[in-house]
Amino acid sequence: MDVSLLTEAKSAAQWNGPTFGNKTVVDLVLPEMMHLIDPHWYQFPPMNPLWHGILGFVIGCLGLISWCGNGVVIYIFSCTKSLRTPSNLLVVNLAFSDFLMMVVMCPFMLVNCMNETWVFGPLMCELYAFAGSLFGCTSIWTMVTIAFDRYNVIVKVFPLIGLSGKPLTIKRALLWLALVWIHAAVWTIFPMVGWNRYVPEGNMTACGTDYLTKDWFHKSYILVYSVFCYWLPLATIIYSYWFIVQAVAAHEKQMREQAKKMNVASLRSAEAQNQSAECKLAKVALMTISLWFMAWTPYLIINFAGIFETMTISPLVTIWGSVFAKANAVYNPIVYGISHPKYRAALNEKLPFLVCGSTDSPAPAADNKSQASNGTTTAEEKA
Template sequence: MVYYGPAPNVWSPTTLINNLTVVDSVPPEMLHLVDPHWYQFPPLNPLWHGIIGFVTFILGVISVVGNGVVIYIFSTEKSLRTPSNLFVVNLAVSDFTMMLTNSFPMVYNCWYETWVLGPLMCDLYAYSGSIVGCCSIWTMTMIALDRYNVIVKGLSGKPLTNSGAVLRIIFCWMVGIVWGALPMLGWSRYVPEGNMTACGTDYLSDDWVQKSYILCYSAFVYYTPLFTIIYSYYYIVQAVSAHEKSMREQAKRMNVQSLRSGDDGKSAEMKLAKIALVTISLWFMAWTPYTIINYTGIFKTATISPLATIWGSLFAKANAVYNPIVYGISHPKYRAALNKRFPALACADPPASADDKSVVSDTTAVNEDMKTSSA
């Protein structure tokens, strides 16, 4: 290719010469899936394909290893086989599957700088991503609801059983299977993303019947889980805060610093508040870019470039990397088991009381403390 004028910036799309577009390298059998919107953009600079492929590969390896370790330890450590931890295992399974089915095909296509796996694999790629993405989102919602039930409702809440946890997990997978299958059945469709190395839902169609899928999808798979998680953690922090306040007042009346040995009366409250903030923030950062891109395409509020479309995919994939950290490594018993079986992967030596409860379990002591304080 011959360039005219100043040398192109390596961080910008390749200069448009001889009317070349990002669609020109797409195989003929894929052209019917490409929206006319993308014909106005020049090819991406090959450097971007290299960077995106490399980052996606690294995320894939870290996620597969991290979630694989979480699945192994939670499944084999007897002390971790609780109904609540089934959600953690399921989250690791869905994230593991997401990166296994979505990251490495994307790396392969980045090598060729376009989608070369054909229309069927485009459908399967997007379908699998939708299934495990929905499952991960709703599993995180179930984790929040379980913590709400234990901490806020306390003794009045119905204890979670293995069968109850399994039924909720089946619900999470069914949500993904149903919503993922609808585009393949005619309500919307799966098409190549703007950079042509990944596939996703068609958000550029002018047909409002097709657009309605994304609106309904986002309502059930984005807004409902998001507000549920925020609602749950708001009342969790509020309940723990109120209880810690009553404990401090009780300790003051008894002329002691704290009713818990080695505790200043604020640790559980602060730890839970931090976990709530981190959980909501990471969830929001992971899935909001996709929602913004889809809504921008539906309502034509801005021009979407091929490079912009990739950020939603990368942020969602990154979610599968840090989920094991937030939900696994933050668990003291998991850290102890990790240090025992895979010392090289342990972030730090386990505390002396490695068999202590997690923050969530610690805060469930609210019920027992209330019994003591009221006695």
């Protein structure tokens, strides 16, 4: 360990001695882990054991819900022949990645919360952080491929903005997913080979990237990583859903005008429903983007606050980044699985006790329904 860092750490501990009784959040850290602890954490007293208990309880609940939710999504999509489509491969991959994230991370955090520190040594700390970053990045980019696939299909159904694309095939979907996993692996392996590093977080029960380093070479990793694993995916998702809603809204307007000319109430098969397709799609888009923002932004803020030193990061603050990021694995199956009409029908058939509300198929459309109304139905199902 660097002598200057050790001296700074000891000075911080001594400075806090009169106030905190010489106890710090680092006191329970294993000796072999000390070289990974940033001097910043020596200024904080031990966390209240109640917070470790709350964190363990919340992570345990999130893990259980995620295992059940993502496990059911994988099961339903895998054993229902009508759902084995190229587009649904993307949804299954998202559920698989989220499932693995909680399988790997939840047990470690529960044990560490009970011990109030990381007890598995430096190697497992590194592997734990690598796995969390890998599965998180994979989930992020899988959501991007889902958004792009929906954009591609719906804009092709409604070529009102001059863009269209080829339907997704099994081979193409597998290629996309392979690229997603490779992309995630490349970015998450960098800290293991010298560009930044994986270290214990402030609460000492989890590990992540070192955002407190003073070296701008290592700080640059977090900046570049945020571009390719947060800003670019977020921009792509917003772009995709914006044009999806625009295309469907234009289609709805076109159909209303056509209905007036033909003097009929509506040409849409879904007119019996309370909301138009554009409203449904707008809500799906808003929910997708909002949940994304809620999941990953707290962790990004903590990382940026660390590298730019804009605020004092306490061990308690680092808890929330972990909780919100892991909560992403819970509501993804709701947004991308349960919101799928055909998935709900299959779920009602195989596991009816999990279904709330009606899953009846819509009534057959009238004979004078236009071909464009078929496109609207496709848009609703894809969204």
